[in-house]
Amino acid sequence: MAKQDYYETLGAARDASAEDLKKAFRKAALKYHPDRNPGDKEAERKFKECAEAYEVLSDPDRRARYDRYGPEGVSGSRQSHFTGTEDIFAHFADIFGNGFFQDLMGGRGGPRQGAHRRVQIELTFEEVLHGVEQTIEITRNEVCSECDGSGAKRGTGPATCPYCHGYGQVQQRRGMFVMRQTCPNCRGAGQVIQDPCAKCSGSGLETRPAKVAIRVPPGIADGQRLVARGEGDAGEHHAPRGDLYCEVRVKPHPIFTRDGDDLVCETPITYTQAALGAEIEVPTLEGKARLQIPRGTQSGRVFRMAGKGFPVLSGRGRGHELVRIVVDVPRSLTDEQEKLLRRLAELEAVNVTPRRKSFLDKARKYFNGD
Ligand SMILES: [Zn+2]
Ligand SMILES: [Zn+2]
Missing domain, CATH: 1.10.287.110 (DnaJ domain)
Known part of the structure; x- marks a missing residue:
């Protein structure tokens, strides 16, 4: 394409x-x-x-x-x-937001729907694993507590719009056609506020902090969005509320990375563990687990621990934990270790492994130019 x-x-x-x-x-x-x-x-x-x-x-x-x-x-x-x-x-x-389509497409008129709001929520790997309920604090438009959203001063009510006489629409004659359109004076409401509420200046709205509880399902991924219907701004004069969209950010983990539903973990082992085989302890999101490392494990080999990954968001089951082995080369040696390794090196000089032998053969050919 x-x-x-x-x-x-x-x-x-x-x-x-x-x-x-x-x-x-x-x-x-x-x-x-x-x-x-x-x-x-x-x-x-x-x-x-x-x-x-x-x-x-x-x-x-x-x-x-x-x-x-x-x-x-x-x-x-x-x-x-x-x-x-x-x-x-x-x-x-x-x-x-803010009635963009109503304004530009004409037609609908009337009080504006509340704007959609957007927030980010940050989750840890553990929260992704189990799912979590997060409380989000936002400052949003709410129905004015003084006039209860009417926009009129307490004790007074809205008056019939003098322009459309309460119909919300006005007619215009154009040649032989009669055109109807939303009343520009009251925007279709049929009523106007003569004595506006002092607190909200007639909008019927005030900004207030609010707390919204968001239920995050297990297995959600970075960049996905959740929507809380009706948790955005309140609408004008009781028009519908906007929605609250929550964009998910998953914080990096100190030892794990994520690949789809799989959890990936690099685990260092020693040269001797790799050569002789070992049972090692590996971290999982739910505590420690044991993993058998067979004899002769090469650096970079990946072991799969089934079902230790993240829950599948839209389905059943769980991903896996992928344990990538890294053979650690010691940075410092005790005298005893050094002695043993030197002895090992002497042995290796005669007893080279097949892989190393073929590498040495290739290297020799390369330097000799044949
Ligand atoms: Zn008010
Ligand atoms: Zn009117």
């Missing part, structure tokens, strides 16, 4: 400013928005492409790499990771 040209996709010039790129992306979002193109897979695909393009070009570092090296310069760095249009809106919540 040919790589898309990000500028072309967005319909932006190569020297477009950050603001121009944002405008181009908003325009594309309007054009391909699923509400306007219901069930249209092609529109959805194009919208995903635009999101991908914008994600790269809106980041100055990645844009510079893209300009210099083309798509190869930015490949591998979290490309095409959007799962769907909803995911894209969540990711760019700051661009699409």
